[in-house]
Amino acid sequence: MAIPAQVNETPNNISFEAKDAHTPGQGSNEDETDPFRSLLIGVEENSNAYKENNTSELDTDSSSSDDDELIEHETRAINRTNKNMPKPRPSIKVASLNMRGRLKNNKDKLKMVIDWLRINRIAILALQETHLTDEAVEELNEKYEKLKFFGSGLSTSKGGIMFITTDRIGTPKSLTYKTLEQGRSGVLCLDYEGQILNIVNVYMPNNKPQQKETLQNLRKDLRNHQGIADSELLIVGDWNFMEDKIDRSPQHNDDKGVAREMSRLKMSFDLIDGWRVANPDERRFSWEGMSGNERKKIFSRIDRIYTSRKMWDITNKYKIINCDISDHDGVATTIREASTPEMGKGEAKLNMSIINHPMFRKEADQLINKLEKQIKEYHRLVGLKDKPEKMNKLYKLRTHYNPQKSWHQYKEGLLMASKRAMKSRHKELTKFRNKAEKDIQQAEKQLKDCIPEKEEAHRKTLTDWKRTLSEYEEETRNTRTHLKDAKWFLTNEKSSKQWFRLFKPKQSSAGIKSLFKSGSEEETETPTEMLKIARDHHSELQ
Numbered sequence: 331m332a333i334p335a336q337v338n339e340t341p342n343n344i345s346f347e348a349k350d351a352h353t354p355g356q357g358s359n360e361d362e363t364d365p366f367r368s369l370l371i372g373v374e375e376n377s378n379a380y381k382e383n384n385t386s387e388l389d390t391d392s393s394s395s396d397d398d399e400l401i402e403h404e405t406r407a408i409n410r411t412n413k414n415m416p417k418p419r420p421s422i423k424v425a426s427l428n429m430r431g432r433l434k435n436n437k438d439k440l441k442m443v444i445d446w447l448r449i450n451r452i453a454i455l456a457l458q459e460t461h462l463t464d465e466a467v468e469e470l471n472e473k474y475e476k477l478k479f480f481g482s483g484l485s486t487s488k489g490g491i492m493f494i495t496t497d498r499i500g501t502p503k504s505l506t507y508k509t510l511e512q513g514r515s516g517v518l519c520l521d522y523e524g525q526i527l528n529i530v531n532v533y534m535p536n537n538k539p540q541q542k543e544t545l546q547n548l549r550k551d552l553r554n555h556q557g558i559a560d561s562e563l564l565i566v567g568d569w570n571f572m573e574d575k576i577d578r579s580p581q582h583n584d585d586k587g588v589a590r591e592m593s594r595l596k597m598s599f600d601l602i603d604g605w606r607v608a609n610p611d612e613r614r615f616s617w618e619g620m621s622g623n624e625r626k627k628i629f630s631r632i633d634r635i636y637t638s639r640k641m642w643d644i645t646n647k648y649k650i651i652n653c654d655i656s657d658h659d660g661v662a663t664t665i666r667e668a669s670t671p672e673m674g675k676g677e678a679k680l681n682m683s684i685i686n687h688p689m690f691r692k693e694a695d696q697l698i699n700k701l702e703k704q705i706k707e708y709h710r711l712v713g714l715k716d717k718p719e720k721m722n723k724l725y726k727l728r729t730h731y732n733p734q735k736s737w738h739q740y741k742e743g744l745l746m747a748s749k750r751a752m753k754s755r756h757k758e759l760t761k762f763r764n765k766a767e768k769d770i771q772q773a774e775k776q777l778k779d780c781i782p783e784k785e786e787a788h789r790k791t792l793t794d795w796k797r798t799l800s801e802y803e804e805e806t807r808n809t810r811t812h813l814k815d816a817k818w819f820l821t822n823e824k825s826s827k828q829w830f831r832l833f834k835p836k837q838s839s840a841g842i843k844s845l846f847k848s849g850s851e852e853e854t855e856t857p858t859e860m861l862k863i864a865r866d867h868h869s870e871l872q
Contacts, residue, residue, distance in 0.1 A: 420498070420499070420500040420667045421664060421665065421666055421667040422453040422454060422498065422499060422500075422527075422664070422665045422667075423450075423451060423452050423453050423454075423498070423647075423662060423663075423664050423665075424452070424453065424454045424455075424456070424529060424564060424566065424635075424662065424663055424664075424665065425447075425450065425452045425454070425455050425456070425566075425651065425660050425661065425662035425663075426455070426456040426457075426458070426531070426566035426567055426568070426633055426635060426660065426661050426662075427443070427446075427455065427456070427457055427458070427633075427653060427655075427656065427658060427659075427660040427661075428457075428458040428459050428533070428568040428617075428633060428656055428658040429443055429457050429458070429459055429460060429655060429656050429658075430459050430655075430656040430657055430658065431459060431461050432460065432461045432462065432486070434655060439655055439656075440460075440470075441811070442655045442807060442811075443455070443457065443494075443655060444474075444477070444494070445807050445810050445811050446653060446655060446660075446807055447494060447496070448496075448810070449806065449807060449810055450651055450660070450662070451498070452496070452498075452662065453495065453496055453498035453499050454493060454494070454495050454496075454499060454518070454529060455493070455494045456491070456492075456493055456529065456531040456566045456567060457481070457491065457492045457493070457494065457531075458490075458491055458531070458532075458533035458567055458568045459488075459489065459490060459533065459568070460481065460483060460490035460491065460492045461483070461485070461486050461487060461488065461489070461490050462481065462483045462486070462490050462492065463483045463485070463486065464481075464482060464483060466483070467479050467480070467481050467482075467483070467492060476496070476497060477494055477495070477496060478494070478495045478505070479492060479493070479494055480492065480493040480495075480507035480516070480518060481493060481507075481516065481531075482509040482512050482513055482516055483512075483513050484512065484513030484514075489513035489514065489533065490513050490533075491513065491514065491515065491516055491531045491532075491533050491567075492531075493507065493516070493518045493529070493531060495518075499520065500522070502520040502521055502522050503521045503522065503523055504519070504520075504521040505518075505519070505520055505521075506518075506519045507519070508555070510530075510547075510548065510551040510552075510555075511544065511547060511548070511551070513533070514532070514533055514534075514535070514544060515530065515531060515532045515533070515544075515548055515551070515567075516530070516531050517529065517530045517531075517552075517555060517558075518530075518531070519561075525562070526557065526560075526561040526562065527561065527562045527564075527665070528555075528558050528561045528562065528563050528564070529564045529565075529566065530548075530552070530563070530564065530565040530566070530567075531566060531567050532548065532565060532566070532567030532568070532569065533567055533568050534567070534568060534569045534570040534571065535570065536570050538571075538585045538587070538588055541570065541571060541585070541588045541591075542587050542588055542591050545588070545591035545592060545594075545595055546591060548595065549591075549594060549595045549598055552598075552599065553598065558599075559599065562638070562640065562641040562644075562665070563599060563601075563637070563638040563640070563641065564635060564636070564637050564638075564641075564663075564665075565599075565601065565635075565636040565637075566634075566635045566636070566661070567633070567634075568632055568633050568658065569632050569633070569634055570632055571584045571585065571588050571589075571592075571632065572584045572630060572631070572632065573589060573592060573603070574606075576613060577606075577613075577615070577630060577631040578628075578629070578630045578631075579613075579615065579628065579629045579630070579777055579785070579789065580628065580782075580785060596636070599638060600638050600639045600640070601636040601637065601638055601639075602636065602637060602638075602639060602642065603634055603635075603636055604635050604636065604637045604642070604645060604648045604663055605631075605634065605635065605648040605649075605650070605661065605663075606634075607642075608646075608648045609648070613774050613775070613777070613778045614631060614650050614771075614774060615629035615630055615631050615650075615659075615774070616630070616631050616632060616633040616650050616658055616659045616660075616661060617629065617630050617631070617632050617633065617657060617658050617659070618657055618793065618796065619657065626786060626789075627786065627789035627790060627792075627793055628789075629777075629789065629792070631650075632658075633650075633658055633659070633660070633661045634661065635648065635661055635662075635663050637663070641665070644665060644666045645663050645664065645665050645666070646663070646664055646666065647662070647663060647664040648661075648662075648663045649661070649662050649663070652796070652799050652800060652803050653800075653803065654800035654801070654803045654804040654807070678745060680744060680745055680748050681748050681752055683809070684748050684751045684752050684755070685748075687751040687754070687755060689747075689750065689751045689754055690747050690748055690750075690751035693743070693747035693750070693751075694744060694747060697740055697743045697744060697747065698740070700740075701736055701737070701740045704731055704736040705733070705736065707731050708731040708732075708733060708736070711731060759806075762802065763799070763802065766795060766798055766799040766802065767799065769795045770792065770795045770796060770799065773788060773791045773792040773795055774792060776788050776791075777789060777792060842860070843855065844860070845859075845860045845863045845864070846863075847859070847863060848863060848866060848867070
């Protein structure tokens, strides 16, 4: 069966206007995580500003080749200027995830995180527990061309925060990052022509005294950060403590000193817990773990997004997004656009992942059979050209059995068949996902209302349903990964820099593990002491 590489079709214009724009903070029932709905459907921005302003000039002076070259040069210059010109802030989906280290089953977890980011259409992702050094962050910026990485790390075994930004952030005038506390907190600043958005990424330590100190330092650093009080402000991350016992199962209050410092931080910058305000009576959790010698299940909502009241009215869709990569789930919110952008006409392409769907294969077989019959009839009519008495049939040759027309109808039919099959599969996937999420919410509600003796049984039920949803998410992400890898190997050269980077042999680290202290046989592995020994040795050489 012949399948065209692409079909030129003009889809409906796309608008980023939120359906719940007048209901800040509230989520929607719209499924945003289906990886197949728009996997290969691309929309290109088409600016007509120059054409509208210069149509009359082009019509009146099209005879001169010199003028045509000049106009073409000016058009390229204007288009290049418009492309790089800062625009108002678009609609941005911001999410936070504790990735719990760099590896999962000896596989690079960061690649899984990037696939998860793309599937959920996240513009800015704040990560915690990255276990990356500053040098590793720089290497990531060299490896990924369409993503930008900002962050700081403590070591390859603990801590570390990072921001990942995609091209969904639009074209800010400036994009800057500042570390507040190494491996613990940092702020990403996006300037859209005077409209400044600040996003703070926080990874709170587990130790209670350290939590109080970290909150105090965070409040002090943010006060010293220029203009942050007048900007749009989000503070996201893994907080490792609860403000309200309703966000924990089994329920109990957290350290009062930590809660007091958190209240001071919220009052200083007029912050609110966006998800809790949008869902005052719901009980959802973003982390699952085990506690005690009896290994009982515990749940908590330690991953939270705080927003300033100033920007509460322009945020919505506060969600907890299931993630199979970590024992944490992601949390996300959407910041609505400053002004609706103009989107031009785009191009629709056949989704190759749908070709094995039974509905699509049935319709495709019917279309190819119809095309074969039309081609046979065309060849039969071509043989009648030399017979004058058959002129009326030659008219049919041009109108009904024109090869270009038949081929165009075949491609249009394939595209429509793929859309119907995608819609059917999307409905099946959505039905399964909605059922799993509904059962999870029901289990969480039963856990909230049950007696203490039945809490452990309900927690096990909740764990089972979350595992089912995680398996679905993992299958979805793996499918997306396989399609991406297959497309890369199909379209990229094997002699590219990226190919050699992927397959070059890995060499073991030749770093110095330890040093002997000067004048003794005592050995040390402490970085600070090793640095002092090396400094003293270098001074002696001088």
